[in-house]
Amino acid sequence: MERVSSSSSSLASLLLLLAFVAFSGEASPPSGSERPVLRFTGKRGEFKILQIADMHYADGQKTKCEDVLPEEVPNCSDLNTTAFIYRVFEAEKPDLVVFTGDNIFGPDATDAAKSMDAAFAPAIALKVPWAAVLGNHDQQSTLSREGLMQHIVRMAYSLSSINPEGLQIDGFGNYNLEVAGVEGSGLANKSVLNLYFLDSGDYSTVPDIDGYGWIKVSQQMWFKKVSSHLQKLYRSKPEPQKELAPGLVYFHIPLPELSSFIESNMTGVKQEPISSASVNSGFFTTMLEAGDVKAVFTGHDHVNDFCGELTGIHLCYAGGFGYHAYGKAGWSRRARVVSAYLEKTPSGSWGGVRSIKTWKRLDDKHLTTIDTETLWEKGNEVGGRRRKRITRGH
């Protein structure tokens, strides 16, 4: 800046103004068109999402680890959480990273903005587009839930939004992302994979109802509207599609329906109770009605990492990622990967999504991959709805 000559002073002042606008609190977040478009690439015909749940980041090196082996205690801090992000990025090279809440552990974070900057830094350093929602602990530091989301949407490579424009809606961080088909293919301008992000709240605000928050009716109505809009576009010209594009949903607090599984019908482990809200707000039924959702991914219960399928929708935990979060000493911190694969059309070009798989990566010596399973295959609904429609008795 000091080298700018007087002849370009007007340019310099314009740049200064732009810089001011960009860094002042009044700046509006980058609009959708300025953000990277998510898209399947023709090279791989694959789109990979890494879910990072419950980082519980606080003050970096000063913040010690919880529930690690005694010999690991002296040299373990938030920086181990950061190191794990770098390792799993290197191993998986995700196209999108989703942070599903309790990204920071408010009670121990001195400065919420700084803590978030440190927690999300690896995604920015490696230029990986990312999206975040809030948990129940994020707002327990120096920023409100609205303040946290305002900060998150302004960060580099963040695809997060606070809320849909012009709509009164509960919570902060309800938005959707579209993953377009391969450039140059018939589905290049359509979302072939619909991603939904919701704020599952923190704690109940209803007197006499204890416990965690839930997804409110206003949020469910928004979800339903977006889903049916995307389905309409998918069915319309050009290249009208007969089937729905699959949808994946991300939020923090598990749905009560996760209690429907026992060891014999889950992949992964259940090592603690399901800490859902104490009431059922009906979001599972809303997703069933919408018809496009194939899987739901939550966090919150760090030592549960299972997936189970209920009437055609998979409900999955990621398992705890962060070292300053409670866990189980000797049971590795982990992350969930979801990958969607495109089909080839009869003419040999790329079409819509053919299948969706998931697995987990452990933060052990070899970043072990475990519990790989298929969540959905086109035309072969795993444990599909048709079978479940048979009614018995009453």
Ligand SMILES: *[C@@H]1O[C@H](CO)[C@@H](O)[C@H](O)[C@H]1NC(C)=O
């Ligand atoms: C702690 O980590 C540092 C940095 O990686 C390393 O040099 C040191 O040997 C470690 N100390 C222990 C006790 O593991």
Ligand SMILES: *[C@@H]1O[C@H](CO)[C@@H](O)[C@H](O)[C@H]1NC(C)=O
């Ligand atoms: C945490 O990171 C330090 C420094 O790299 C390392 O020595 C230690 O083994 C890590 N601890 C765990 C539990 O991963």
Ligand SMILES: *[C@@H]1O[C@H](CO)[C@@H](O)[C@H](O)[C@H]1NC(C)=O
């Ligand atoms: C997608 O949009 C681009 C830009 O508007 C256009 O050139 C292209 O023909 C469109 N492709 C399809 C398949 O609709």
Ligand SMILES: *[C@@H]1O[C@H](CO)[C@@H](O)[C@H](O)[C@H]1NC(C)=O
């Ligand atoms: C899991 O298995 C148990 C025992 O067979 C059954 O009662 C339950 O309905 C199953 N749950 C799901 C979601 O399939």
